[in-house]
Amino acid sequence: MKAKKLTELAMLTAVALIIFVVELQIPNPIPIPGVKLGLANIITVYAIYRYRVREVLSVVLCRTILGSIFGGNMMALFYSLAGGLLCLVGMLLFKRILSQKHIWLCSVFGAVFHNIGQVAAACLIAGWGMLVYLPFLLLSGCLAGAFTGGCAQLVIRRSKLEKNML
Numbered sequence: 001m002k003a004k005k006l007t008e009l010a011m012l013t014a015v016a017l018i019i020f021v022v023e024l025q026i027p028n029p030i031p032i033p034g035v036k037l038g039l040a041n042i043i044t045v046y047a048i049y050r051y052r053v054r055e056v057l058s059v060v061l062c063r064t065i066l067g068s069i070f071g072g073n074m075m076a077l078f079y080s081l082a083g084g085l086l087c088l089v090g091m092l093l094f095k096r097i098l099s100q101k102h103i104w105l106c107s108v109f110g111a112v113f114h115n116i117g118q119v120a121a122a123c124l125i126a127g128w129g130m131l132v133y134l135p136f137l138l139l140s141g142c143l144a145g146a147f148t149g150g151c152a153q154l155v156i157r158r159s160k161l162e163k164n165m166l
Contacts, residue, residue, distance in 0.1 A: 001055075005051075005055070009047075009051070009055055009058060009059055012043050012046070012047055012059050013058075013059050013062045013063050013066075015043055016040040016043035016044065016059065016063040017040070017062075017063050017066050017067055017070065019039045019040045019042070019043065020039075020040040020063065020067045020070075020071070021067070021070050021071065023036060023037060023038075023039050023040070024071050030140065032133065032136050032137070032140070033133070034079075034115075034118060034133065034137055035136065035137065035140045036144070037144045037147065037148065038111065038114070038141075038144050038145075038148055039148060039151075040063060040067075041087070041107060041110065041111070041114075041145070041148045041149075041152075042148050042151045042152045042155065043059070043063075043152075044056065044059065044060055044063075044087075044088070044091070044110075045091065045103060045106065045107050045110070045148065045149060045152035045153075045156075046152050046155050046156055046159075047059050048088075048091055048092065048095055048106070049095070049100075049103065049152075049156055050156075050159075053092060056088065057088065060084050060085070060088050061081075061084075063084075064077070064080045064081055064084045065077065067080065068080060078121055078125070079118045079121045079122065080118075081121075082117040082118055082120060082121035083113075083114040083115065083117040083118035083121070084114065084117070085117065086113045086114060086116060086117030086120075087110040087111070087113045087114035087117065088110070089113065090109050090110050090112065090113030090114075091106050091107070091109060091110035091113070093109075094106045094109040094110075103149060103152060103153040103156060104145075104146055104149030104150045104152070104153050105146075105149065106149060107145045107146070107148050107149025107150075107152060108141075108142050108145035108146050108149060109145070110145060110149075111141035111142060111144055111145025111148075112138060112141055112142065112145070114141065115134065115137040115138055115141040116134070118137070119131060119133060119134045119137065
């Protein structure tokens with residue numbers, strides 16, 4: 001991997017990590033565990049449309065592991081890895097199906113896969129009763145995924161415009 005690409009991926013990881021840590025500081029207005037915007041996903045969606053799978057995987061893994069360390073919750077690492085990796089697989093699949101005009105929809109599917117991965121991990125740890133959270137997480141995930149996907153779509157369009165101006 002060339003130094004320029006490595007630097008770009010490190011910067012994306014750092015930005016995603018900063019967004020993740022800042023989002024942890026925002027009080028959750030919804031009293032359901034696991035419900036949040038997932039703003040760091042903006043960076044993941046951007047990376048999916050700009051880099052190769054292996055490179056995006058490195059950003060997701062680094063952000064997830066470092067996020068658990070900086071967030072001070074190593075137990076969350078298992079949930080985050082399950083959700084993050086399944087989310088990545090889902091978005092990569094739907095990226096192939098959807099057009100560039102529907103990047104936001106790719107993020108919605110990623111959010112759904114993320115929630116399924118996290119609930120599956122929770123079921124392994126705490127039992128099948130955790131499935132009761134799935135409908136709430138899917139609803140909030142679809143809304144958050146649409147928002148973060150829309151933001152990512154704007155970032156991607158903006159970066160293409162700036163690239164064309166140079």
